[in-house]
Amino acid sequence: MASIRDVAKRAGVGVGTVSRFLNDSGYVSEEARAKIEDAMKKLDYTPNELARNLYHKKTGIIAVLVPNVSNPFFSEFVDYAEAELYRFGFKMMLCNTRKESNAELEYLDMLRRHIVDGVITGVHSLDVKEYKKIKKPIVALDRYLGEDIPVVAVNHKEGGRLAAETLIENGCRKVLHFRGATAVESPYHERHYEFERVMRQHRIQTVCYELQWNRLDSGYYREAVEDVFLRGIEFDGVFGVDRLAIECMNETIRRHRKVPREVKFVSYDGTYITEMVEPKMTAVVQPIEGLARESVRLIHRLIGGRVYKDKQVILDVELRKGNTTII
């Protein structure tokens, strides 16, 4: 593979001149330009990005950590984030941490090893102190990682309220509420607190089903739903994350109960799968594109070394009415 020195030799100029030509920086005469272009073509020369990266100590790569890309929320997030990163000239390194906090650590270490310039983490397993040690650009999606790390999230409290009010307006009297494990410190718990609060306020009975920590797979969701029916829990309204709500709705339909007439559903996240089921799911929709855009905007600014006033970016959620509720 030809190097810049080969090009310089062939063109009969110095390496500095070739470098200036390549980067369009400083003076290069027309004559030198022509000779360099010619030599480059003859040698089929492409600059080695690695050497550039070494000098500049940056790669233009951002690591995006998600528990699982096949989860629709994260796959949409990754989709938008990649597009947005591309707009900024960044490349995306994708890391599925699954349940291994080891993988998470490894990717954080890539910051120190100069492989990535920044990390956007949508993962909730590693201890906060691991993050605090790192003085490099990190943006957290929906998680508090200490003072220094900016967070992008949605207004979960509002989301909880919207869901609760919708079920109340629809006349539900006994609501099944699937909630995430409280072990992790994350803004998303707000929705559960607010949901319960509004329900209590209106004196509506809720049955809380607490999910295990960090289990997002369909298999587990199905188990949870089966468990609910096995226990004979009764309900006329359900609130839970998309896939769980869908799983629960399908089981409800299979048991010949009418949706939305007898049982109402409101799901959380509002990913595309909620529009793919029949009846369409009424959902509190997270602005995933906005989350991706804000995450990228923040990481870009952090890398640029600029100060950011907004340590927290909170986006609005919205209720998308489907046919699993009447009103």
Place this chain on the structure above:
Amino acid sequence: MASIRDVAKRAGVGVGTVSRFLNDSGYVSEEARAKIEDAMKKLDYTPNELARNLYHKKTGIIAVLVPNVSNPFFSEFVDYAEAELYRFGFKMMLCNTRKESNAELEYLDMLRRHIVDGVITGVHSLDVKEYKKIKKPIVALDRYLGEDIPVVAVNHKEGGRLAAETLIENGCRKVLHFRGATAVESPYHERHYEFERVMRQHRIQTVCYELQWNRLDSGYYREAVEDVFLRGIEFDGVFGVDRLAIECMNETIRRHRKVPREVKFVSYDGTYITEMVEPKMTAVVQPIEGLARESVRLIHRLIGGRVYKDKQVILDVELRKGNTTII
């Protein structure tokens, strides 16, 4: 940031000794080890991977090109591929090409610029000749890219046959067949040819609905389904890719036709969304995990410079019976 020379100086040894210590290659005395370890700790030293990469001319990064990660087929593929790459010590760079063949070209160029060691492409837009120019490790998912580039695909012919036979056994007399654009040369067309062939053989009428090239978004699928109903096309069986079949089934249900009693559905791909709808979709299932594993295995071998006998790896499909067919 401390460099290896700083460590060497602090430890009172040569850089070569530190390097040998770091890589566990060659001789390093216990005494030197202790001094180096101490110096590394004091300086909070981490080797700069970029410098290593420059020397070795490799980064351990594989680019994975997909049209769209939010498509369930590709998001599952990416999910498995990432896990498999991780097992081999590779990192994944993800590229959503959307419809921009420009992005595709750019990522291929990263091979020449030494940013990635290999490319796994699940994208079908760039001209084959662009690929032929590149003498670097490339693996194609479900597409012919000339003699030199190995392909990983499934037995689509078998898939077409399974789908056709299932609809025939279920007594369908007039089948709606959604097929991909024939413009692109890809193994996946085989399923359509075979499907039609088997149908003709059994003298079953089919209505072929040809989809536009490279449009995989839900919006378009919905349009296509609406179009079908608008035109008043009649059918008692449907074959199409997952999301399309689901979209069509939902519309069928909304129009008060019974599934599977009056209309049968068989979808292609069998991603998780087919198990998320009610009734569950009968599907020809692609072994996505296997595709990912084989792609990674091949790229790994190509990078290792090993010869590969199998230019084509063809995996088996399987019919997963759901409740959109009776038999």
Place this chain on the structure above:
DNA sequence: TTTCTCTGTGGAACCCGTTCCACATTCATC
């Protein structure tokens, strides 16, 4: 004519880890 500025150029030094070679000990073997 002198002085200054602008254009243009070559190449050493740098970024940082790796490899290889020359050289020095130590210990076992003959």
Place this chain on the structure above:
DNA sequence: GATGAATGTGGAACGGGTTCCACAGAGAAA
């Protein structure tokens, strides 16, 4: 005591692009 192998070490050269500095010629201003 001589020979050889194993152990151990330092540092120059290398990978390839970038930057900066010294230097030179041309044209303009004084």
